[in-house]
Amino acid sequence: MRVAIVGATGAVGHELMAVLEKSQQEGKLKFDELQLYASPRSAGSKLTFAGKELTVQVTPDGPIDADVILASAGGSVSKALAHKWIQNGAVVIDNSSAFRYDADVPLVVPEVNGEAALRHKGIIANPNCTTAIAVVAVAPIHRKYGVKRMIVSTYQATSGAGQKGMDELLEQTHVVLHGGEASHKEFVHPIPFNVIPHIDVFQDNGYTKEEMKVQWETQKIIGDDSLKISCTAVRIPTLRTHSEAITLDLAKPATPAEIRELLSTAAGVEVRDDPEGKLYPMPLTATRKYDVEVGRIRESLVFDGGIDLFVSGDQLLKGAALNAVQIAEYLQAHGALGGAVSPQLSAVSP
Amino acid sequence: MRVAIVGATGAVGHELMAVLEKSQQEGKLKFDELQLYASPRSAGSKLTFAGKELTVQVTPDGPIDADVILASAGGSVSKALAHKWIQNGAVVIDNSSAFRYDADVPLVVPEVNGEAALRHKGIIANPNCTTAIAVVAVAPIHRKYGVKRMIVSTYQATSGAGQKGMDELLEQTHVVLHGGEASHKEFVHPIPFNVIPHIDVFQDNGYTKEEMKVQWETQKIIGDDSLKISCTAVRIPTLRTHSEAITLDLAKPATPAEIRELLSTAAGVEVRDDPEGKLYPMPLTATRKYDVEVGRIRESLVFDGGIDLFVSGDQLLKGAALNAVQIAEYLQAHGALGGAVSPQLSAVSP
Structure with missing residues (x-):
């Protein structure tokens, strides 16, 4: 199972890394690949995940080969690119307000309406923090x-x-x-x-x-x-x-x-x-x-x-990163995301 | 007309001095004597009012010879002493919550119920700031x-x-x-x-x-x-x-x-x-x-x-000092407080 973070170097991205690491350690979200993306300005920087150094890549203007994409790069980036990222079958869990009010985009807080996430058409929206x-x-x-x-x-x-x-x-x-x-x-x-x-x-x-x-x-x-x-x-x-x-x-x-x-x-x-x-x-x-x-x-x-x-x-947690990871956990627990090759991170970078 | 401040060295006391000075300058509250009181710890300190230095006295355990007493020394001090301060005919405008809920104590915001102040029996309460x-x-x-x-x-x-x-x-x-x-x-x-x-x-x-x-x-x-x-x-x-x-x-x-x-x-x-x-x-x-x-x-x-x-x-202003001074102004404007001997401060200290 491959996870990608878009906006990895921002405040929410930082929390996404920490929440994902804890989720993996606790066996909640099973995945064996983590890809990190950010704007050209931040690309090339190194971030550590589970003791391994990963290089941040430039956010692609096309498909991302992952199973789930956790996006926190702002509404305009998501609006312009999310549909391209998912062309190879990924699902985007988007932290911006770009798609929240679209009728065919589920807006999900797993404790409340987790089942709505299963009806996604490629994009799931993470709600406003408040x-x-x-x-x-x-x-x-x-x-x-x-x-x-x-x-x-x-x-x-x-x-x-x-x-x-x-x-x-x-x-x-x-x-x-x-x-x-x-x-x-x-x-x-x-x-x-x-x-x-x-x-x-x-x-x-x-x-x-x-x-x-x-x-x-x-x-x-x-x-x-x-x-x-x-x-x-x-x-x-x-x-x-x-x-x-x-x-x-x-x-x-x-x-x-x-x-x-x-x-x-x-x-x-x-x-x-x-x-x-x-x-x-x-x-x-x-x-x-x-x-x-x-x-x-x-x-x-x-x-x-x-x-x-x-x-x-x-x-930054329930109002953003944690809720996004919980949606991914919910999808996987309901067989709606790729399973893990191993509980440990094997391939760590794109 | 004689004004006294009890609790002159506190944050509200500080604002009372400034508001009184402005009120006097603008001819709103006319008074010719200002007495300053505080706890024994602060007594003896000097405060400046309208360019003149006044000495802070110890808050008396008996009558205060003033026309209006602006008290901001906390509920327990007011509760214990206010009735003694007014024995020689002064009116207390009290900033604490000590008397606010007494049926015979008016609780006054001049813009709203100024006329209630005229029905006082020696004590008028200043409301909670909020x-x-x-x-x-x-x-x-x-x-x-x-x-x-x-x-x-x-x-x-x-x-x-x-x-x-x-x-x-x-x-x-x-x-x-x-x-x-x-x-x-x-x-x-x-x-x-x-x-x-x-x-x-x-x-x-x-x-x-x-x-x-x-x-x-x-x-x-x-x-x-x-x-x-x-x-x-x-x-x-x-x-x-x-x-x-x-x-x-x-x-x-x-x-x-x-x-x-x-x-x-x-x-x-x-x-x-x-x-x-x-x-x-x-x-x-x-x-x-x-x-x-x-x-x-x-x-x-x-x-x-x-x-x-x-x-x-x-x-510190409408929520405390300003409202208290406005009550005094209201009383004076309605002939319910002593008039001024002169618009300038003549006798400045007890």
């Missing part, structure tokens, strides 16, 4: 109690803008601490000690695309267009891990204890909800964790029988 | 359209924990930037590059006291106990100025244009709402500004005819 993190907590609640309305306010880390975003936060914070004035390039305004309620472009309805993605993608993943969602997406000066305050109006009333019980067995979720013990979701504890932390579960004060909760999930 | 900032934007909407439900998620600065809170953020951020591990004292967890959904103590219902304050105080200031409010209060790594994402369910439907028009003439509000021009509320622009910035005004996607908006207000 959506992926929210939906692992909300989908089990929707299944049991029916979510009618959902209000989301996000606390999004600079990792959402990739390594350059995190670098800008660190560098510009350093500038401010030394009495200087922060500049900005990756973000619309200076980010140190600031809050920017503007992520992605504004739509005609006054919402940003990032905010609308949460509605569009949650509806598609959960498979319920009647679910109403209002989101406010806000960039804050953290490095990685997005947090979200979520208020849910439910069709069937639920108590916090019932929700806590329900989520304690939900896949991809860690209930971290002990106010007395000062335990609740935070970037400090959720960073580099596969599970999404869910806590502050309490009765809504605006919806009878509704629930308020708070989630923190690593944007 | 509430004060939200209510200047929400009250005009409530008056015209009737707010039925309000969902608030906060982005609260470290200034909410005073100067020590801001110092901890700066110092510990420096530690992290130099490869160290952040420690914490003022906050429940390390604050650099983190998000802490825990401000003030937890209540039995799973909400923090900070979150409940927004409900209790908004209801009291607006004078409508039927208004339902769910809040998630979150500390983030910013220095000053709180931001809040607010979703409103309205009794009478409103359009974003109508709300923008309404708020454009509302006292204490600056509509900053031009997505194309990248203008929306942010700590970067709202810090040290008297008006609360309101923007991102858009149609709610969960409530028919409802509104989503975003506010940023300086926690």
